[in-house]
Amino acid sequence: MGNMDCSSSGNQSCSGAIELLQGEQKAVRKLFSDYGQAKDVKGKEDVVGALSLALSLYCSLETDIIYPAMKASGSCSAEKEPCQGEENHHQAKLLIDQLQRLTADVDSEKYDAAVKELKAVVEKHFSEEEKTLIPQMEKSGNNFEKMSAHIDNFKAEHKAQLV
Numbered sequence: 001m002g003n004m005d006c007s008s009s010g011n012q013s014c015s016g017a018i019e020l021l022q023g024e025q026k027a028v029r030k031l032f033s034d035y036g037q038a039k040d041v042k043g044k045e046d047v048v049g050a051l052s053l054a055l056s057l058y059c060s061l062e063t064d065i066i067y068p069a070m071k072a073s074g075s076c077s078a079e080k081e082p083c084q085g086e087e088n089h090h091q092a093k094l095l096i097d098q099l100q101r102l103t104a105d106v107d108s109e110k111y112d113a114a115v116k117e118l119k120a121v122v123e124k125h126f127s128e129e130e131k132t133l134i135p136q137m138e139k140s141g142n143n144f145e146k147m148s149a150h151i152d153n154f155k156a157e158h159k160a161q162l163v
């Protein structure tokens with residue numbers, strides 16, 4: 001098959017990885033909008049619990065599968081931005097941890113403010129990825145052929161949580 005362009009090849013495993021990532025982004029965005037609709041403490045806690053799960057799934061998809069495959073193929077390097085999401089992921093994780101420690105203050109402005117801050121970090125990160133990581137993934141068709149088995153395993157392992 002050679003080094004085909006992902007966007008024009010119709011390569012199943014290639015679009016699979018991008019679709020999976022975009023599906024996860026969509027799920028996370030939906031949860032932030034659900035948070036705005038949450039009526040009580042239980043509702044807020046449920047959304048934050050689901051957010052924690054969805055974000056950790058999303059981060060492991062990138063950190064464990066996408067970044068290593070792209071680095072291995074030279075699609076990510078020091079000069080190229082697409083694989084540098086770790087810092088944002090770490091920031092998001094710290095905010096999630098903070099939220100999960102505020103269990104006595106779910107009904108407070110402090111809690112809403114922390115969710116708002118988390119949303120801002122995540123939104124900024126997603127929009128960077130739409131400009132850098134996803135276009136680079138589209139160009140890396142050859143690379144994604146090797147990734148397909150990992151993607152299939154990931155889907156099977158996380159079937160219950162995936163949208």
Ligand SMILES: [Fe+2]
Pocket residue numbers: 059062085089125129
């Ligand atoms: Fe990311």
